[in-house]
Structure formats: structure tokens, C-alpha cells
Amino acid sequence: MQDPSTASPPGHANASRVLASACPLDCPDTCSLDVTVTDGRVVKLEGTRINPLTDGFICSKVRRFPRHLYGDERLRYPMFRRGAKGAQNDATDAFERLSWDDAMELLTRRLTETRDLHGGEAILPLFYGGSNGYLTQGATDTRLFRRLGSSRLAQTVCAAPSTAAATGLYGKMLGVAIEDFVHSRLIIVWGANPSASSIHLVPIIHEARRRGAKLVVVDPRRTPLAKKADLHLALRPGTDLPVALSLIRWFFESGEADLDFLANHTTGADELQRRAQPWTFDRAAEVAGVDASDLATLGRLYADTEPAVIRCGWGPERNRNGGSAIAAILALPAVAGKFGVRGGGYTMSNTGGWKLDPEELAGTPEPATREINMNKVGETLLRGEPPVKLLFVYNCNPLMTLPEQEKVRAGLEREDLFTVVFDQVMTDTARYGDLVLPATTFLEHHELRKGYGATVLAQTRPVIEPVGEARPNYRVFGDLCHRLGLLREDESHAPAALIDGLLEQSGRADELRDTLDDSGMAYPEIGPTPVQFVDFLPNTADGKGHLVPEDLDREAPDGLYAFQPDPATRRAPLALISPANHRTVSSTFGQLHRQQVPVELHPDDAAARGLKSGDDVRVWNASGEVRCRLRISRDLRPGVAMLPKGIWSHNTQNGATSCALVPDTLTDFAGGACFNDARVDVERA
Numbered sequence: 304m305q306d307p308s309t310a311s312p313p314g315h316a317n318a319s320r321v322l323a324s325a326c327p328l329d330c331p332d333t334c335s336l337d338v339t340v341t342d343g344r345v346v347k348l349e350g351t352r353i354n355p356l357t358d359g360f361i362c363s364k365v366r367r368f369p370r371h372l373y374g375d376e377r378l379r380y381p382m383f384r385r386g387a388k389g390a391q392n393d394a395t396d397a398f399e400r401l402s403w404d405d406a407m408e409l410l411t412r413r414l415t416e417t418r419d420l421h422g423g424e425a426i427l428p429l430f431y432g433g434s435n436g437y438l439t440q441g442a443t444d445t446r447l448f449r450r451l452g453s454s455r456l457a458q459t460v461c462a463a464p465s466t467a468a469a470t471g472l473y474g475k476m477l478g479v480a481i482e483d484f485v486h487s488r489l490i491i492v493w494g495a496n497p498s499a500s501s502i503h504l505v506p507i508i509h510e511a512r513r514r515g516a517k518l519v520v521v522d523p524r525r526t527p528l529a530k531k532a533d534l535h536l537a538l539r540p541g542t543d544l545p546v547a548l549s550l551i552r553w554f555f556e557s558g559e560a561d562l563d564f565l566a567n568h569t570t571g572a573d574e575l576q577r578r579a580q581p582w583t584f585d586r587a588a589e590v591a592g593v594d595a596s597d598l599a600t601l602g603r604l605y606a607d608t609e610p611a612v613i614r615c616g617w618g619p620e621r622n623r624n625g626g627s628a629i630a631a632i633l634a635l636p637a638v639a640g641k642f643g644v645r646g647g648g649y650t651m652s653n654t655g656g657w658k659l660d661p662e663e664l665a666g667t668p669e670p671a672t673r674e675i676n677m678n679k680v681g682e683t684l685l686r687g688e689p690p691v692k693l694l695f696v697y698n699c700n701p702l703m704t705l706p707e708q709e710k711v712r713a714g715l716e717r718e719d720l721f722t723v724v725f726d727q728v729m730t731d732t733a734r735y736g737d738l739v740l741p742a743t744t745f746l747e748h749h750e751l752r753k754g755y756g757a758t759v760l761a762q763t764r765p766v767i768e769p770v771g772e773a774r775p776n777y778r779v780f781g782d783l784c785h786r787l788g789l790l791r792e793d794e795s796h797a798p799a800a801l802i803d804g805l806l807e808q809s810g811r812a813d814e815l816r817d818t819l820d821d822s823g824m825a826y827p828e829i830g831p832t833p834v835q836f837v838d839f840l841p842n843t844a845d846g847k848g849h850l851v852p853e854d855l856d857r858e859a860p861d862g863l864y865a866f867q868p869d870p871a872t873r874r875a876p877l878a879l880i881s882p883a884n885h886r887t888v889s890s891t892f893g894q895l896h897r898q899q900v901p902v903e904l905h906p907d908d909a910a911a912r913g914l915k916s917g918d919d920v921r922v923w924n925a926s927g928e929v930r931c932r933l934r935i936s937r938d939l940r941p942g943v944a945m946l947p948k949g950i951w952s953h954n955t956q957n958g959a960t961s962c963a964l965v966p967d968t969l970t971d972f973a974g975g976a977c978f979n980d981a982r983v984d985v986e987r988a
């Protein structure tokens with residue numbers, strides 16, 4: 304392997320070279336990569352061991368990255384719309400090519416006019432998880448939109464309630480390192496499906512089991528790990544809260560709670576016990592649709608086994624009880640006394656090790672303009688006051704990933720809305736763009752990212768010249784600031800300056816710079832595998848875990864840990880879940896998979912509707928309908944349907960996806976998305 308800093312410059316057409324990189328996609332693993340470049344083109348991506356978690360292998364999605372780079376759907380130059388918004392015709396018919404100079408001039412004019420005529424709040428930036436890098440989001444874009452006085456975006460589509468819960472309870476302390484799961488004797492995979500969403504955890508779990516560990520999976524589906532588990536709790540979606548509270552209650556009632564730990568390291572244990580009191584195993588089992596005896600088995604196993612770790616995923620947060628559910632799950636290791644040993648505790652998001660804030664580089668404080676919850680973008684585009692007149696979409700594909708898809712679609716169809724879509728490929732959203740701008744990928748620009756499973760910080764450089772005329776976000780947002788006269792003389796949007804600015808915040812910039820220049824990856828000062836409550840305490844003011852944090856308690860309707868019942872109705876009795884699939888990362892790479900995707904249903908639910916596998920069906924509720932094939936699956940529990948997240952309009956018969964059935968209601972706190980509160984019925988089409 305060759306260090307990119309000493310390699311011949313990107314684009315230099317010569318024989319094959321292997322250059323180091325790291326994946327910035329929205330996935331916990333942050334794989335370290337070797338990229339083979341032949342004659343200026345990427346021909347192969349492989350995993351390395353620089354991030355030991357990668358262990359030399361990567362997912363099939365990123366192995367096929369050359370198809371994303373060079374495929375027909377790749378955006379190669381700026382384009383202006385000529386045809387109808389949303390037209391599915393060939394991109395070359397619907398759009399006219401522009402030079403970057405003309406595109407930037409047009410955009411500068413539209414931004415200025417919109418602000419002058421309608422006020423800054425008529426501009427809405429819309430962005431999320433396309434790249435998890437500090438250079439593609441947070442610094443230069445924030446600088447631009449703050450100085451324009453645009454509406455602000457609450458980034459709530461994922462992880463908002465879980466982050467609020469982890470912050471409220473433990474100050475978002477680091478989790479158990481993924482590598483340390485091998486030391487666990489009991490692994491509880493709670494609402495996560497690492498076989499699709501973070502594949503490097505899977506062999507570690509298998510190794511732990513070879514060493515004698517037990518595996519429990521809490522998931523409405525029989526996931527690949529659930530099929531191998533010692534216990535699978537196939538609960539109803541949205542019922543994690545009563546299940547976790549019933550375990551908490553049992554620990555207190557049976558004398559298994561770790562009262563010493565609770566007294567020394569937490570506050571709020573008595574109040575938590577009081578709130579868990581109504582949830583006997585029988586009552587929780589009835590609400591969750593599981594056997595009370597399985598809850599008792601899990602309680603006993605968790606009490607008796609050490610080290611025990613909970614891998615809490617994002618499945619439990621995506622419903623009306625999501626915030627309280629995550630809080631209750633994260634409270635369990637405190638109640639059961641599972642912290643303080645290697646391989647014991649919990650893991651959720653592991654970003655707590657890095658306190659770098661790109662927004663500090665924006666150089667302008669957050670204005671007091673209106674804040675739009677991104678789960679309500681459809682509603683805002685249709686009925687927001689003042690109306691949104693200019694929508695600037697980047698790092699996301701909102702038509703395929705936000706709730707109330709038909710509202711989002713109707714909003715994007717507004718002829719008086721000017722939509723900019725800045726993306727790498729012609730997404731379903733980009734088809735509604737008035738101005739479409741081509742973005743580089745991580746193999747064509749500089750990046751610095753932190754992992755959220757692996758605790759690494761990764762720095763990467765371009766390994767090829769941009770495809771076509773694609774440009775990095777930092778350049779486009781920086782140039783826009785400059786053209787609009789919003790850039791101060793001492794400010795730079797050069798990647799080196801941005802990286803320097805971020806590393807300075809760490810208090811160990813020189814050391815980090817050396818390490819990153821050397822290997823491309825660095826760990827927090829505390830090291831790669833610190834132990835919870837041994838090597839560090841919660842990042843709360845008093846260093847304790849707060850089991851009933853006041854702010855969350857105030858925000859939640861009826862208070863923290865209050866259960867909201869199932870939203871099913873007679874007309875919409877089935878719970879539709881839409882978890883991650885193994886072909887896409889959210890909707891990224893969806894252009895590469897054109898086959899029809901079926902909705903899945905349990906055999907009993909299909910039989911009750913006279914349906915069989917292969918039938919054309921209509922999945923519907925008051926928000927919309929999806930027309931697709933039916934697949935009968937014994938891996939779902941009765942009452943649950945599944946249509947994965949991340950699919951595109953070409954994957955169904957009518958162009959609608961699960962988001963068309965998802966309400967824009969919010970989680971109990973932090974304004975999170977309730978994807979798994981979609982309630983539907985299925986009938987023959």
C-alpha cells in the first residue's frame with residue numbers, strides 16, 4: 304500500500320496504484336480501505352486492517368463503488384430543468400447542461416432575490432446523512448446558511464431521540480468498544496440488525512459465542528442473528544418500553560438490582576423504580592405480544608451473567624415511545640450492575656469520543672430564525688408560513704427518506720418553489736430539482752470523519768480526479784459565500800484549513816496531525832477500547848448516570864417512561880416496519896438496484912386476506928399507497944409487514960415507497976421520526 308501523500312497526483316495516468324482511504328458512509332463501521340486506481344480510474348476497493356474492526360473485509364455495497372462512480376446515473380455537470388418536475392424521462396431530455404459559472408451565477412441571483420423579496424426564512428437547507436464527514440457538512444454550508452439568515456433544520460430523521468436519551472442519562476459517554484464484545488458472556492442485540500447495518504460486529508458475536516457467550520435478540524423479525532440466538536423476543540414494534548421497564552421492575556422486586564452501584568453512580572433510581580412498578584412481566588408480555596416466561600428467562604439470564612452487553616440499535620427509537628424506550632434500555636445496565644468490567648455495559652452510538660464541532664468553524668452564531676423539523680418537510684413545503692421559496696437539498700434524498708412522501712412530493716411539485724439538488728447521482732429527489740449540481744464522492748475529495756461504531760477519526764484524500772465536473776461540498780458552499788459577499792478575508796474553505804481548524808479543537812492537534820498523516824486514522828486519547836465506569840464516568844455535570852433526567856421528563860408527554868399505546872386502527876391494523884437492507888445505505892446506491900422489491904407479510908396475515916406469495920398488492924393507509932408484489936415470510940411476527948428503507952421509486956409498481964405510509968408524528972422527545980408507527984392494510988391490487 305502506498306501513502307496517497309507521496310503517490311503520484313490523482314489523475315496521473317499510469318499503471319495501477321493502491322491508495323489508502325476510509326468509508327464515510329452512514330454506517331457505524333468506518334472501514335479502512337485500499338483503493339486500486341488504474342489509469343486514473345478506480346477499479347477495486349478492499350478492506351484493510353488500519354481500522355482493526357474492518358479486519359480486511361468490507362460490504363458488497365462499497366466493493367461495488369466503481370458502479371456508483373461511473374454509472375449512467377452519475378451526475379457529471381450542472382443542469383437546469385426544462386421538462387416537468389419529477390419527470391422520469393431520461394435526464395438528458397428533462398435537463399439542460401450549464402457551465403459551473405452560469406450555474407453559480409444563477410444560484411447566487413436566486414438566493415439573493417429570495418432573501419430580498421421573501422426574507423431569509425424562505426430559504427430552507429435540507430441535508431442529512433449522505434456523508435458522515437466533517438468537511439461535507441457542518442462548516443461551510445452552515446456558514447453560508449447562517450449568514451443568509453435561512454430557516455434552520457432540526458436534523459431529526461435518525462438518532463435524535465436516542466442521542467437525547469444517551470445524553471440525558473450518561474452525557475453521551477462512549478459505549479463498549481465493538482472489539483470488546485468478544486469478552487462478553489451475554490450479548491443482547493436489541494433492535495439492531497448488524498448483519499445488514501454494521502457487518503463487522505457479526506463475526507465478533509460468533510467468536511464470543513464460540514467462547515461460550517449467550518445471545519439474545521429483541522426484534523419483531525427473525526433477523527439472521529435471531530435465527531441463531533439462545534432467545535429471540537419477537538416483540539410488537541414500539542413495545543420496547545414496557546419490556547425494558549418490566550425487566551427493571553423485576554430487578555428491584557427480586558433483590559437483583561445493584562443498589563450499591565445505583566447509590567454511588569446514579570441519581571433517580573427510586574423514581575425509575577416507581578415508574579417501572581406497573582409493568583409486571585405479565586402486563587408487559589401482553590402489550591408486547593411475547594411470552595411472560597421469556598421475559599422472566601431474560602431477566603434471570605441478565606442477572607446471572609457477567610460480563611453482559613446490550614447492543615442497542617435504532618429500531619426501538621423509530622416510534623411514538625422511541626425516546627423513553629431507548630432511555631429504559633440504557634438504564635438496564637445501571638440497574639443490573641453490568642458496568643465496570645470489560646465487555647459489560649452498553650453500546651449505542653460511539654461518537655462521544657470526539658468533541659470536534661464543524662459549526663465552530665462557521666464563524667457566525669446560530670441565528671434565531673425559525674426551525675423546521677425535517678420530519679415535517681412535506682407539511683412545511685405545502686403549508687409553511689412564511690412559504691419556503693428556495694429549497695437547497697444536499698447530502699440527502701428526502702423524497703425517498705422522509706415521512707409523508709406524498710406531501711413531500713406535492714411540495715416538490717410546487718411551480719413557485721425553486722429547488723436545488725446537489726448530489727452525486729440522479730436521485731428521485733433530483734428529478735424534482737430546478738437546478739441540479741454534481742457532487743464528488745469521498746474518493747474525489749478530502750474528508751475527515753469520526754466513526755459511530757468504531758471510535759476512529761479518519762482522514763482521507765482524493766484518490767482520483769473528479770468524474771466529469773463534480774465538485775466537493777466545501778468548494779461549492781465556499782464559492783457561494785464568496786460570490787454572495789459573505790466570506791470574511793481571513794476565512795478559508797480550503798480542506799487543509801478546515802481540517803486544521805477541527806484538529807485544533809481537540810487540544811492535541813499536532814499529535815493527531817502526525818498520526819493521521821501517518822496512518823489515516825486516530826483514536827480518542829482514552830484509547831480504542833476503554834471500559835465504561837472504569838476508564839471514564841458519564842459526561843454529566845456530577846459524573847453520575849441520571850436515570851430520570853429532568854429535561855427529558857419535562858419534554859415527554861405524560862413524562863419520561865409513560866407508554867403511548869399502539870396507533871393501529873381497524874382499517875390499518877398491520878404495523879409496517881422499514882429497516883435497513885443490505886443493498887443500500889439509506890437510499891444511497893439505490894440507482895444500482897432496479898428489481899421490484901416486495902412487501903413481506905406473515906403467512907397468517909396473508910391467509911386472512913386470501914393472499915399468496917407473488918400476488919400484486921396494495922399496501923395502504925390514509926397517507927398513501929404502495930403497489931408492489933407480496934412475499935410471505937415466516938421471519939416476521941404476525942401483525943407486522945415489512946418494506947425495507949432505502950428503496951427508490953423504480954423498485955415499486957407505483958413509484959411510492961414505505962415513506963408514503965409513514966406519518967409525520969414525532970417521538971416522545973427530541974422530535975424524532977416514527978417510521979415504524981406506519982399502520983397499514985394490505986389487499987389484492
Ligand SMILES: Nc1nc2c(c(=O)[nH]1)N[C@H]1C(S)=C(S)[C@@H](COP(=O)(O)OP(=O)(O)OC[C@H]3O[C@@H](n4cnc5c(=O)[nH]c(N)nc54)[C@H](O)[C@@H]3O)O[C@H]1N2
Nearest residue numbers: 494495496499500521540541616617618882883887888889
Ligand atoms: N446496509 C445498510 N447499513 C446501514 C444502513 C442501511 O440503510 N443499510 N443505515 C445506516 C443507518 S442511517 C443507521 S441509523 C443504522 C441503523 O441500523 P439498525 O440499528 O440495525 O436499524 P434498523 O435497520 O432501522 O432496525 C434494526 C432492527 O430493528 C427492528 N425493529 C423495528 N422496529 C422495532 C421495535 O419497535 N423494537 C425493536 N426492538 N426492534 C425493532 C428491525 O426489524 C431491524 O431488524 O444502520 C446504518 N447502516
Ligand SMILES: Nc1nc2c(c(=O)[nH]1)N[C@H]1C(S)=C(S)[C@@H](COP(=O)(O)OP(=O)(O)OC[C@H]3O[C@@H](n4cnc5c(=O)[nH]c(N)nc54)[C@H](O)[C@@H]3O)O[C@H]1N2
Nearest residue numbers: 431432433461698699700704725742881889890891948978
Ligand atoms: N421508511 C424509512 N425511511 C427512513 C428510515 C427508516 O427506518 N424507514 N431511516 C432513516 C434513516 S436512519 C436515515 S439516516 C435517513 C437517511 O436519509 P438521507 O439523508 O436522505 O440519506 P441517503 O438516502 O443515503 O441519501 C444521501 C444522499 O446524499 C448524497 N451524497 C453523499 N455524499 C455527498 C456529498 O459529499 N455531497 C453531496 N452534495 N451529496 C452527497 C448521496 O448520493 C445520496 O443521494 O433515512 C431515513 N429514512
Ligand SMILES: [Mo]
Nearest residue numbers: 329432461462
Ligand atoms: Mo440513520
